[in-house]
Amino acid sequence: MAQELTLAGVTRTFGDRTALDDVGFTVRPGRMTGFIGANGAGKTTAMRIVMGVLAPDSGEVTFDGRPLTLEVRRTFGYMPEERGLYPRMRVAEQLVHLGRVHGLGAQAARRRTHELLERLGLADRADDALQSLSLGNQQRVQVAAALVHDPVLLVLDEPFSGLDPIAVDAMAEHLRERSAAGVPVLFSSHQLELVERLCDDVVLLHQGRVLAAGEAGELRRRRAGRRLRLVVDPFPDERAPAAEGAPTGLAAFLEQVPGVSLHAHDGRTVVVDLAEDADDQALLAQAQAHGAVRELTPVVPTLAEIFREAVR
Amino acid sequence: MSSWGVVGVIARREVLVKLRDKAFLGTTVFLLLLVTAATVIPVLLQQRTPELRVAAQGEAAVAASRLAADLGGAAGEEDADDGSEVRVELALLGRGGLPAAEVEVVAVDEQTDVARMVRGGDVDAAVVGESLEELRLLGGEGVPVEIELLVSAASGRLQVAAAAEEQGLDAADVAALTDPAPPTVVLLDALPSGSVPPELLVLAFAFLFYLSVLTFGMSIAQSVVEEKQSRVVELLVAAVPVRALLAGKVIGNTAMAVGQVAVIVGGGLVGAALAGQGPVVEQLLAASGWFVLFFVLGFVMLAGLWAVGGSLAARVEDLQSTTVVMQVLVILPFFAAIFAMDPGPTQRLLSYVPVTAPLLMPARVVLGNAEPWEPVVAALVVLGTAVALVLLAARLYEGSVLHTSGRLRVGQAWRHR
Structure with missing residues (x-):
């Protein structure tokens, strides 16, 4: 099932403010796609457009190559940014209702509700009013509401916010499971470490534009540029430091390599940035002259670092 | 779906x-x-025929009260017989426009203080008088409307009957006089009732x-x-x-x-x-x-x-x-x-x-x-x-x-x- 969600050229304005500007990316089946960006970057707007809650001014959203209709969207699972279920309705009735709204028959809706509540550890609360549950449990019911109709695509706006670490793990487990079953999953989060840990793909949105989109590891490598980390055990006879305050012996040799600038150093470890025309083999040769090279690796930035740099 | x-x-x-x-x-x-x-x-209230006690003092008063009791009883029976045909406004009244009531007549002698009986609530009203022309109806704060109507009608009938007898009319004529047949009402634009x-x-x-x-x-x-x-x-x-x-x-x-x-x-x-x-x-x-x-x-x-x-x-x-x-x-x-x-x-x-x-x-x-x-x-x-x-x-x-x-x-x- 090669069903993927594609946004192409999606633009949306509110008054004279442009919330989304020519946004395009793809959410692929069997993969978790993390949607990151600062507050107000347009993540929620994009998700609402996918779910048909908002209409784009221009551009197109397609699923499996076809434009989205309500019939198709009904098979999506959605968790809105602002949580919302009927506070006074009983948990199980609520889920059955939402299942039926999403096109399940009465029998199937009841069966799925039962299964989900069992799995989420809420079976004993099935007949309680939602508002009598703790916030964490309400959040779990919200997850169930997005999953009850066995969606073919998941769109989750901040699914991890407000969850304790154990609940985060449980939620991550759920999402991975859905994803492994071939369901494309798009979720937004401000917890970048989590996105890094969970996601196969990343979409970075900034002020309504896609700054980067694609496979997370590839993105980080591409962003790595020419920053290298070097670990050297200096030879004993060359240890004598120069004047007080000058770079230590380890750093001093770098000045002899053209196109290298020092980023940080800590005793035997240095991080350097290479200029476009600089030769990393020359650096290695210099380092080997200086001491025993233990490590020479490109420094791959974390998503958090890319994010901070990008939005700065 | x-x-x-x-x-x-x-x-x-x-x-x-x-x-x-x-x-x-x-x-x-x-x-x-x-x-x-x-x-x-x-419906319950409407069905109930009032039960009333009347003290009667004097020959004419007793006669009028007894006839009033008969009239009240007869109105009640007619009411029950064909209640569905009675106009709403007249639901209280029987044939001839008389109210249904069960009247109990207590005949008392001249020495009895009827005013005290009425005030004491022993009776609902008292009828006093030796002759029909001088009948008085005694009530406390008011005389029950059924008694007033029934006693008036009874007194009237007795007087007409007495006058008719003086003129030498027979019993049938007297009955026709005292109990005339009412007209049948026919409505041309009847409202649903x-x-x-x-x-x-x-x-x-x-x-x-x-x-x-x-x-x-x-x-x-x-x-x-x-x-x-x-x-x-x-x-x-x-x-x-x-x-x-x-x-x-x-x-x-x-x-x-x-x-x-x-x-x-x-x-x-x-x-x-x-x-x-x-x-x-x-x-x-x-x-x-x-x-x-x-x-x-x-x-x-x-x-x-x-x-x-x-x-x-x-x-x-x-x-x-x-x-x-x-x-x-x-x-x-x-x-x-x-x-x-x-x-x-x-x-x-x-x-x-x-x-x-x-x-x-x-x-x-x-x-x-x-x-x-x-x-x-x-x-x-x-x-x-x-x-x-x-x-x-x-x-x-x-x-x-x-x-x-x-x-x-x-x-x-x-x-x-």
């Missing part, structure tokens, strides 16, 4: 929520008891409609704003057409409103039937057809607008201000129905105005001053208005239901799509 299937699912939830709502159940039970009591109690005054029926239905539209209207608005405030609506509109959402709410609440009225009216009917008032049951059934039709049309006509009242609000607290127009649209027709009870051009006009028609046209049918085609035309007028208002409501609802950040004005909802 078809969109009607979705509408059904939405409507089902509205019904389910209502059935769980303790306030709704409480109100229904209360109204049911009220209506049952209102049908049964007057029954055991319950039609005006009362109209009022009762008007009140039910008013109460029902107000409470269910408010509950539609609340249900909408609850979905907005709790943001469920965002989940719903991603899966369901907004119009289906509106339709489900209107249909679910209409079903519950009609159901509630049916239960309440049914309670009244059962109460009346148990009290042995067949004619009341028939009268109610005959009248309720048009009322129910207009009730449904009138309710649907306003239900969509109530939903808009809800969707213009961002929080439950805003409802008071966003539904104020709706409240006026419900309260005004109610008072119009009360004040336009008398037939006339105002009533005729208002019975075609969409907001007042649901109350006044069935009222005119019950009061018997509507041509047979008139309710049909008015029903079509209300139906047309209902369709127009529901379409308007759908557009306003679409324009406002996703706007969760503050209350909207109608113009904004109209423009925003």
